[in-house]
Amino acid sequence: MSNNRKKNLTSIQQQYQTFAKDREKKRPVFKNCIKAFFVGGFICTIGQAITTFYMYFFDFTEQTAGNPTVATLIFITMLLTGFGVYDHFAQFAGAGTAVPVTGFGNAVISAAIEHRTEGFVLGVGGNMFKLAGSVILFGVFSAFVIALIKTILIQWGGL
Amino acid sequence: MLTGHRTWIFENKPVIVSTGTVGGPFEANGNIADDFDLLHSDLWMQQDSFEKAHKLLMEEACIKAIEKAGIQKDQVQFFLGGDLINQITPTSFTASTLGTPYFGLFGACSTSMEGLALGAFLINAKGANYILTGAASHNAAVEKQFRYPTEYGGQKPPTAQWTVTGGGAALLSNEGDGPRVTSATIGKVVDMGMSDPFNMGGAMAPAAVDTIEAHLKERGVDSSYYDLIVTGDLATIGRDIALDLFKKHNTPIDEQRFLDCGLIIYREGQPVQAGGSGAGCSAVVTYGHLLNRMKSGELNRILVVATGALLSPLTTQQNQSIPCIAHAVSIENGGA
Numbered sequence: 477m478s479n480n481r482k483k484n485l486t487s488i489q490q491q492y493q494t495f496a497k498d499r500e501k502k503r504p505v506f507k508n509c510i511k512a513f514f515v516g517g518f519i520c521t522i523g524q525a526i527t528t529f530y531m532y533f534f535d536f537t538e539q540t541a542g543n544p545t546v547a548t549l550i551f552i553t554m555l556l557t558g559f560g561v562y563d564h565f566a567q568f569a570g571a572g573t574a575v576p577v578t579g580f581g582n583a584v585i586s587a588a589i590e591h592r593t594e595g596f597v598l599g600v601g602g603n604m605f606k607l608a609g610s611v612i613l614f615g616v617f618s619a620f621v622i623a624l625i626k627t628i629l630i631q632w633g634g635l
Numbered sequence: 636m637l638t639g640h641r642t643w644i645f646e647n648k649p650v651i652v653s654t655g656t657v658g659g660p661f662e663a664n665g666n667i668a669d670d671f672d673l674l675h676s677d678l679w680m681q682q683d684s685f686e687k688a689h690k691l692l693m694e695e696a697c698i699k700a701i702e703k704a705g706i707q708k709d710q711v712q713f714f715l716g717g718d719l720i721n722q723i724t725p726t727s728f729t730a731s732t733l734g735t736p737y738f739g740l741f742g743a744c745s746t747s748m749e750g751l752a753l754g755a756f757l758i759n760a761k762g763a764n765y766i767l768t769g770a771a772s773h774n775a776a777v778e779k780q781f782r783y784p785t786e787y788g789g790q791k792p793p794t795a796q797w798t799v800t801g802g803g804a805a806l807l808s809n810e811g812d813g814p815r816v817t818s819a820t821i822g823k824v825v826d827m828g829m830s831d832p833f834n835m836g837g838a839m840a841p842a843a844v845d846t847i848e849a850h851l852k853e854r855g856v857d858s859s860y861y862d863l864i865v866t867g868d869l870a871t872i873g874r875d876i877a878l879d880l881f882k883k884h885n886t887p888i889d890e891q892r893f894l895d896c897g898l899i900i901y902r903e904g905q906p907v908q909a910g911g912s913g914a915g916c917s918a919v920v921t922y923g924h925l926l927n928r929m930k931s932g933e934l935n936r937i938l939v940v941a942t943g944a945l946l947s948p949l950t951t952q953q954n955q956s957i958p959c960i961a962h963a964v965s966i967e968n969g970g971a
């Protein structure tokens with residue numbers, strides 16, 4: 477893609493792009509990875525604590541405790557997003573807050589808050605899944621493809 | 636009048652009679668908080684949407700400028716302004732409140748100087764007695780339109796810029812006291828094929844360099860003629876690139892006197908990544924901070940080069956490049 481685009485550029489444009497690229501401040505990828513690792517791990521630890529809590533105090537098993545755990549994490553995300561803290565936290569943590577279920581929750585909730593001014597139906601309803609919609613679409617589709625492969629392997633592959 | 640290809644010299648030297656600048660909470664914590672006429676402690680500004688708050692910024696800046704000049708609203712002949720929101724509605728609503736004949740401008744972050752250049756031209760040609768010109772931007776309203784929802788936790792790269800919440804307006808006239816607009820160079824669109832909306836400084840730097848070099852050449856002055864050359868919102872990365880481009884073109888520019896509005900407005904340590912941007916950025920810094928320094932006699936001649944990235948969210952998603960522009964206006968102290 478980017479190679480294709482480059483071909484359409486004049487030589488002056490290409491020269492400038494290399495010139496500008498040299499002066500561009502790079503993302504601190506390594507530092508970001510370390511931060512994401514620890515923050516993501518921290519969120520997962522909280523998740524594990526919540527799961528244990530549900531199993532210990534309520535009638536949940538390791539299999540069934542997943543749903544209330546996710547719901548609780550998303551509820552916490554909702555509060556943090558609504559109070560305007562989550563985005564500051566995310567600027568620090570990067571993928572650490574984006575990859576766990578909290579990132580998905582934040583994408584839905586922030587869009588819902590943002591479009592509240594345009595009304596409940598066209599505003600909140602129409603825009604809530606603006607960012608998260610593609611996650612759902614491609615998530616469901618990938619699950620479908622994997623299920624298909626699994627079925628084929630079991631039926632004909634003799635697994 | 637017209638000098639060279641795209642530079643206007645204003646013989647009548649239109650006067651900036653008064654200005655009005657309004658800022659938000661983030662700007663109140665910034666470097667030049669004292670230079671604002673009005674600061675809001677809350678992004679909502681008691682409105683029920685960010686877009687309405689955006690309109691308020693523009694409105695208050697205009698009303699403040701008119702008030703400070705001691706004239707009435709109906710003495711203003713034309714209002715020239717713009718912002719970054721779809722179809723520049725905040726400015727149009729402001730024009731409706733003011734009730735003055737109105738030209739809506741879109742030059743993205745270069746709108747402030749586009750308005751000042753056109754306004755000075757009209758005054759110089761005796762097309763009006765009073766002209767009001769301004770530009771504004773609101774962080775949340777603009778982010779909502781160009782990027783992600785305000786509360787969305789996406790990590791921004793170090794090249795990204797922070798949209799200024801602020802509105803700045805200036806009232807121009809043929810008579811009165813104040814700094815004078817002496818010349819203007821209109822920019823042409825420079826497109827270097829850059830397409831990263833999180834690195835607008837890098838995209839806009841060539842446009843700024845092009846306009847500054849054209850201005851110096853057509854006006855026949857050296858860069859040392861100006862006490863300061865101030866770009867609109869190139870921020871750290873764009874400014875460095877611009878300085879290197881000048882070096883490459885053998886245009887002598889004093890680094891100490893080459894500043895950027897996006898770097899003046901915020902304090903070190905505020906989480907703005909590369910610096911400030913937005914239509915309000917160059918407007919509040921020029922009409923507040925810089926003009927105050929001129930009035931105190933600290934500066935006598937400045938060249939303000941407002942830079943604009945003329946992209947839309949749609950063109951970005953379709954992977955098109957960012958067309959950029961820069962307009963330069965010189966403001967000088969001293970007699971008619």
